[in-house]
Amino acid sequence: MSAGKSKARRIARVALPVIGAAVVLAGVLTWRANDASADDVADGTTAMQALPAPDPASVARGRAVAIAADCSACHTRPGGGAAFAGGYPLETPFGTIMSSNITPDRANGIGNWTEHDFFKAVRHGQSPDHFLYPAMPYTAYVQISDEDMHDLWAYIRSLKPVSAVPERTDLPFPFNLRILVSGWNLLFFDNAPFQTDASHDAAWNRGRYLTDALAHCGTCHTSKNFLGADRSHHYLAGGTLSGWHAPDLTGSAQTGLASWSEQDLISYLQTGSNDHAVAAGPMAEAVEHSTQKMPAADLGAIAGYLKSLPAHSDNAAPKALAASDPVMQQGALTYHTQCSACHTPKGQGIAGMATHLADNAAVRAEDPTSLIHAVLMGAKAARTDANPTGAGMPSFGWRLSDEEVAAALTHVRNTNGNAAAPVTANQVASLRKSLDAREAR
Ligand code: HEC
Ligand code: HEC
Ligand code: HEC
Structure with missing residues (x-):
């Protein structure tokens, strides 16, 4: 093997992890910069469970949003799991990803979340603890309007808390490193709201x-x-x-x-x-x-x-x-x-x-x-x-x-x-x- 080739390999071996780390870092920084992205959130500090009961009209509209977005199909365990309590296994080429309990349960659902937490998870793929895998279709939901998000939040708040704990998602290395999703987002996630096209009708x-x-x-x-x-x-x-x-x-x-x-x-x-x-x-x-x-x-x-x-x-x-x-x-x-x-x-x-x-x-x-x-x-x-x-x-x-x-x-x-x-x-x-x-x- 020529000296030139082995040197190129050595550089590649050093360069790849460095490039990888740089992509992740850039991803995190861009993410932070985008954090305040046009989320029109009424209340960013009060947890769901401490808020007054949601407005019934908003709950009814939010239910229609949840149906069109098919939230319950993915967030309900097949074969009789409680609705929205998670445990639906999504098969991906990288392994099986388990959906979360999104009922207002404090311990195992999202009962401690604020409206801001909810917007960030659904539209930008980030829960308070970690990056979500794009098996949760935030890449599409980023385009959901503020009005529909408020109504969806009202609907989710109106659900009965269920304390079910879905099975853990256990992807093989390196996909178990959720931080890598920030690099993925940087490369592939268009973190931009829906744009009306004025050349077409309503x-x-x-x-x-x-x-x-x-x-x-x-x-x-x-x-x-x-x-x-x-x-x-x-x-x-x-x-x-x-x-x-x-x-x-x-x-x-x-x-x-x-x-x-x-x-x-x-x-x-x-x-x-x-x-x-x-x-x-x-x-x-x-x-x-x-x-x-x-x-x-x-x-x-x-x-x-x-x-x-x-x-x-x-x-x-x-x-x-x-x-x-x-x-x-x-x-x-x-x-x-x-x-x-x-x-x-x-x-x-x-x-x-x-x-x-x-x-x-x-x-x-x-x-x-x-x-x-x-x-x-x-x-x-x-x-x-x-x-x-x-x-x-x-x-x-x-x-x-x-x-x-x-x-x-x-x-x-x-x-x-x-x-x-x-x-x-x-x-x-x-x-x-x-x-x-x-x-x-
Ligand atoms: C979870 C995956 C999934 C989603 C989400 C989905 N589809 Fe499909 N769709 C499929 C699959 C798979 C088929 C093929 C079904 C079959 O072979 O009978 C299909 C078939 C179709 C067909 C029939 C096409 C043909 O030529 O026979 C239409 C039309 C269609 N989908 C429209 C839609 C529309 C509109 C949406 C959004 C509202 C949608 N689909 C969402 C997976 C999906
Ligand atoms: C007992 C009735 C029956 C027989 C026999 C039958 N089919 Fe079907 N077939 C159906 C029905 C009903 C559907 C629609 C099912 C669905 O879409 O879920 C279907 C759907 C299909 C489809 C479309 C699948 C899709 O992606 O939506 C194909 C292709 C097909 N059949 C081929 C065949 C072939 C080839 C055979 C023989 C080897 C066959 N069928 C025998 C009833 C039958
Ligand atoms: C195609 C399947 C699918 C659909 C549809 C879907 N989700 Fe998800 N969702 C998931 C998966 C899988 C996870 C877990 C992702 C992970 O662990 O990284 C998740 C995670 C979440 C989380 C984060 C929960 C937590 O504790 O971190 C929230 C909130 C959420 N989804 C809300 C919704 C809402 C609201 C809708 C409808 C607008 C919806 N999801 C539709 C698959 C889906």
């Missing part, structure tokens, strides 16, 4: 506010870089998380919402399904807990805003694989024996129940993770007031081999108006492994 701005700030649609629908931050040039163009793909929501013809009307979007968000799609997985949860309970005018605003987004990709459809292709033939056989009873031979499905697979942008998604997931594990549609039974797709993971699943989906992606890259047996095998699905045969 409904459009409301739609963008709901999409970006409250309902944080981009936390799933925008893809992430290797440190878990939004790839901003891919805004709402599709992202993959915990074994599901959240599709492109822009106007892309091949993979996006080009063929959806505003009414299609409203029906999907309100009932969990429409003539194109039936929400599964994390989207079924978002519909159940949040969007179905939002006012129709707000759903209309989101729909109008999404339909105004230009296509992220102008990729033309590839040429569909020929029906004579051996994989297509194998896939057609599996489809017609296993799938067509529900999805119909021509892929029309059953409105509001089994997904319409023909000419469906999500079926053509570049990343077929959701399709493989549904076939291997089955899927449960959202249970909503409009559709209380919530149809189910059975799991085929135990019945079909990786090759059979890949061929069936390749067939679905290349018939009845669809054309997309084949699904490979390797893709199925790797998702099967990560989902711990039962081995076929």
Whole structure:
């Protein structure tokens, strides 16, 4: 090894920790400088529990804010935990992060917090004790308005204190060092309030506010870089998380919402399904807990805003694989024996129940993770007031081999108006492994 190279290595070895430390320090300093950032807080010194009871009108408005922001879904332990008492495990590429108890309990909740503490945690990701991981979507909530924050605070104060202690978050080194989040914030967190765009009307701005700030649609629908931050040039163009793909929501013809009307979007968000799609997985949860309970005018605003987004990709459809292709033939056989009873031979499905697979942008998604997931594990549609039974797709993971699943989906992606890259047996095998699905045969 040349002397020059080893010297470069030595410098790198010294330089990396120094650069790392400098980024963290700069992060902390910027944070402190931003601390007074436009937080219009009425009372920064009195703890929640010592304040007079909140105004009921404000509590009611705050409840609507909490629904649109889906606070309870993430802050409630699945399988019957008390609402807002924490313990929902969020799977991230860095390990499992446990959500906190945010009820007004003094010992284990946030009962000793002031309104200022609450604003800082929700909008800027900093609790009185430490930096929060961005699994808590403060990167979106930073855009929540002061009015909505005051109402949200009133609502949280009105909750019954629950003394539950969620399991501790225990990430592996170095992610257990919360101070590193300050460096992450410096690099990736745009600590800026929502800006109204005067070139658009009030409904459009409301739609963008709901999409970006409250309902944080981009936390799933925008893809992430290797440190878990939004790839901003891919805004709402599709992202993959915990074994599901959240599709492109822009106007892309091949993979996006080009063929959806505003009414299609409203029906999907309100009932969990429409003539194109039936929400599964994390989207079924978002519909159940949040969007179905939002006012129709707000759903209309989101729909109008999404339909105004230009296509992220102008990729033309590839040429569909020929029906004579051996994989297509194998896939057609599996489809017609296993799938067509529900999805119909021509892929029309059953409105509001089994997904319409023909000419469906999500079926053509570049990343077929959701399709493989549904076939291997089955899927449960959202249970909503409009559709209380919530149809189910059975799991085929135990019945079909990786090759059979890949061929069936390749067939679905290349018939009845669809054309997309084949699904490979390797893709199925790797998702099967990560989902711990039962081995076929
Ligand atoms: C996508 C899931 C998710 C959503 C949605 C969410 N949170 Fe969180 N929240 C978390 C997680 C995870 C933590 C813990 C983060 C950590 O330990 O660093 C957290 C932490 C917090 C904390 C800090 C508590 C403490 O003791 O440090 C507060 C306050 C909070 N959330 C309030 C809210 C409110 C209010 C909403 C709705 C506006 C909300 N959260 C929505 C996941 C979520
Ligand atoms: C927790 C993650 C998550 C959040 C938050 C989320 N989505 Fe989704 N969304 C998904 C996933 C995953 C799918 C795919 C569901 C499936 O395969 O059935 C999806 C599917 C969709 C679809 C269907 C697209 C198609 O082509 O079939 C629409 C429309 C949609 N989401 C809109 C939204 C909007 C609007 C918001 C914010 C109000 C939102 N989503 C918030 C994860 C999420
Ligand atoms: C018993 C009826 C039934 C059968 C059989 C069935 N499905 Fe489904 N399928 C459904 C229902 C219901 C949904 C909607 C479930 C949801 O979205 O939660 C669905 C959804 C889907 C989706 C969309 C998943 C998503 O991301 O939203 C795909 C792709 C799919 N099925 C493919 C198949 C294939 C391939 C087969 C055969 C191997 C098959 N289905 C067999 C009922 C069925």
